[in-house]
Amino acid sequence: MGGFTFDLKACARPNIIALQPYRCARDDYKDDGSNTLLDANENSYGPSLSLDLSTNRDIGSSTLKLAGLNRYPDPHQIELKQLLCDLRQPADSPATLKPENLFVGVGSDEAIDGLIRCFCIPGVDKILVCPPTYGMYTVAAQVNDVEVVKVPLEVEGESPSFDIQPVKIQELLKDDPRIKLVYICSPGNPTGKLVDPARLKALLEYSWNGVVVLDEAYIDFAGHGKTLAHWVNSYPNLVVMQTLSKAFGMAGIRLGFAFAPSEIARLLNNLKAPYNVSSLTSALAIQAVSESGLEVMGSHRELIVRQRERLIQELPKIQRIGRFLGGYDANFLLVEMLDAPRNLGGRPDNKTAKMVYSQLAETKGIVVRYRGNELGCTGCLRITVGTEQETTKLLTKLEEVFHEIP
Template identity: 60%
Template sequence: MSPFNLETCARPNILALEPYRCARDDYKDDGTNILLDANENACGPSLTPTAVEAASKGAGVDIDFLGLHRYPDPHQRDLKQLLCNLRNTHHYTPKVITPDNLFVGVGSDEAIDALLRCFCIPGRDRILVCPPTYGMYSVSAQVNDVGLVKIPLLEAPSFGLDVPKIRDALSTERDVKMIYLCTPGNPTGSLLDKEDVRQILEHPTWNGVVVLDEAYIDFAPDGTSLAEWVAEWPNLVVMQTLSKAFGMAGIRLGAAFTSAPIARLLNSLKAPYNVSSPTSALASYVTSGDGLAKMRENRERIVAQRERLLTELPKIKGIGRLRGGTQSNFLLYEMLNSSGEPDNTVALAVYETLAEDKGVVVRFRGKEHGCLGCLRITVGTEDEVTRFLAAIEQALIEVNGGRGGKRETPGEEDRKEIAANGVVA
């Protein structure tokens, strides 16, 4: 069992925090009350009847646009229950997670930042990350003046956790409060082995928090999520989002499943009304009934196109190895030079040629650990995949044939940087 102790791990000022009590904490709008407590605009939102009608038709969901002059529910327990229903699969535990185990906020990024503020003392504490991984862990750490310990993932294509080195670092490195792990990984697309995660959770001396970022978990096989484990482990946080499989990136809704004591701290330090009423209504729709059915339908379409890319990309001259997993809605592939070697100069030239000449935008990831010469390709619709396959085949011909791509012949500064770092920034 973990030696985790919340009282000595969390920041003392956060443990002592008295949460801000907002107007809706005491009395809610039941449709009959006259609400004169929150300094809201009693005349209603600045929307004409025409605008409300248009917005209502466009949303296709029951959103009270005329109620936008009132602050939203600060606790979102109904939405949290829907998220719990989704993850209470009992694949890993008979225990049940409840709204008390949840923090919801503005995407996963709010949870990443809130956890840092909750546990890490600026200028002293550090987090552990495993590159290649999602860049916001490091960015948020820097914003909060929190240091980094880096233990790279194992070599491609497994991109698994180097458990012995991680456990050793948690034993020997001072002031490491959290470890951020991405599964399926970004940009790797690989699932982490749950037994590797268990070994880290079972570290015999480390008093810290393990954060699993499951942003892409719904593209993996059913039952893969470890959100239920928060009912078993007091120091586990599992982050999820509606931006990916649910296709709701525009509403910015993320969730962090964790133990009730940690959830209380996160909810204590958040802004009072961090989830808007339209966001809550749309999130509630897509996590129940028809919304879930539509998500699964769209997921099947994406998986079918993912399989198509896995079949077709290796047939194209200049496409190298798949350097990661197939458990997300993107794939990580090498771009080869005329000698058949993965090459960052070629990958960058293909990336720019695709975007600037072909109107197809992918992501250059060659500067990441273990991703030499790699592009990360998001799985699109059938038509988008058709266009992409034709475009990348032509781009590789142009780049390796010397007939296109603005960076196929690097300038002197580029050559120096490639020689020194293997990348063009």
């Protein structure tokens, strides 16, 4: 449990605390088919689609109602939120996660931005990030004219742990009350490594008036039961973000969500655009997190984990591949490119990594991510784990590239 009293009213922006959220007539009178809806200036003749709208697209337990696309979507998404709670509630504990603990938005990128707008006064407040980490925290801060303070992950030593450093973070928080949010990525991007829950706990038990945001975009690749989403009911200043873009393979529908103590979730829901999640997105998201969708996700995840294992076995057979840095908890690997073969003392090298990156893209048709300039990632490429065929192609082409470059 959080050992201090978090004062949300003193932490969130006063204008957001005072905000009266947009209300629509359908908050009072439901769209259940019994009413003639002339309240929202929609088009009663229907969507301008030259498709047969009378047949709904059957997508299993939910239905894509094309004929209903002339209506605004549900601003509250309670059915989807309940399914997300069921998904993340640990089986062996009482159901504490409720729809009122959730914000759903246009990818977790909307939650990243919404949290900054909720807590940080532009030009005054700050966020803290732990590089190497996901770049959107800084982009969202800059868009909102919010300064970014950095406490790196642990990158010292021959074999860096890439874990968070709670004592160093606390030292900064103690000296700077303008820091309102700490963004932590677990599993990390680009490190692929889960944060140690004990270190996170140490940070959550530190008394300060700000919010810890845990980004669990890749959590389903880390193994069963690793999510800490349910901790939001134990710590008043914890928000846990997740997404359907990764393990669920639904990046195209743009659906992300954040679990939060209900008072924080209420502020995020108050400030969002009322119709941020489209009807098509919510129908597909409901299907993805229903029983049959979860089965598909589970089998895809298994296939990805198998290819991840294969890459861990096979990549080191190429002499100019160095170490894997970070961990194996996500659907990508962070791997060093060496300036000479391992047995000749090759060292991780950015020039080599850049060459491999561009040769792979320009002559082999494979795009990976160069991460050599990130803290502690010298010479590294971040490689997403693909299908079996994609992995075979990657391994073959990577070997070819090393024969072609100096």
